[in-house]
Amino acid sequence: MMAAQQLDLVFGALADPTRRAILARLAEGEATVNQLVTPFRLSQPTISKHLKVLEHAGLVSRGREAQFRPVRLEAAPLAAAEQWIGEYRRFWEASFERLDTLVQDMKRKENDHG
Amino acid sequence: MMAAQQLDLVFGALADPTRRAILARLAEGEATVNQLVTPFRLSQPTISKHLKVLEHAGLVSRGREAQFRPVRLEAAPLAAAEQWIGEYRRFWEASFERLDTLVQDMKRKENDHG
DNA sequence: CGTTTATATAGCTATGTAGAAATATAGCGA
């Protein structure tokens, strides 16, 4: 099992929309810091700080090519996060079933009254 | 799709080990606030504050029975969080494949040298 | 009623974080 502290870092990193957007961008491939800066109206240091948080959580890794430090997605920690959440699947599936039942009931009543 | 802000709240709530432990406890069934306090060496107000965070994220709901405010797990937001993470599954599966390949390579070399 | 029990709120401290601007570092290219 992943250390609890690692989950703290991963979920903490995912709690920010800018960082989630950075990961989404990286899903399309490696990017330089400036490529990550442009779409957001945020300063370069701010993006660098977000990258440090992501790196600390193990969600990105950095290369080194001349004066560029390309950023790559590292998805492995997401597997652990998904696994943690997955332990609760039966609960939300149960509630969706209840929702289904409710919807069916409503439809049936509609027909009864139609 | 879930609003981005909702994901902020859910991932933010999951980023704390006390809150994850509270959810784990609630997976075994409804609990009162004091029942949630005892296993943690934290004060009751501290737990109440964590419960407020969880409630704000939609991960728990509160009942009202006499002077008790029983806490129930609400797993639905976890489905959205899992779905968000699930978009990246192909990336971690890819890296596990690479790991597999690596392990197989190592085993093969071991045999070559044994 | 007053007392006890369960929970919430207020107020505080310490720490963390998101953002900015300014500056430093590092590599490339003329």
Next chain:
DNA sequence: TCGCTATATTTCTACATAGCTATATAAACG
């Protein structure tokens, strides 16, 4: 070497959060 580009670091402000103690509310109980 000089200057340009890419990125990191520093320093600041504003705000959020985890924890505490003390106190307030609210319902049950005697």
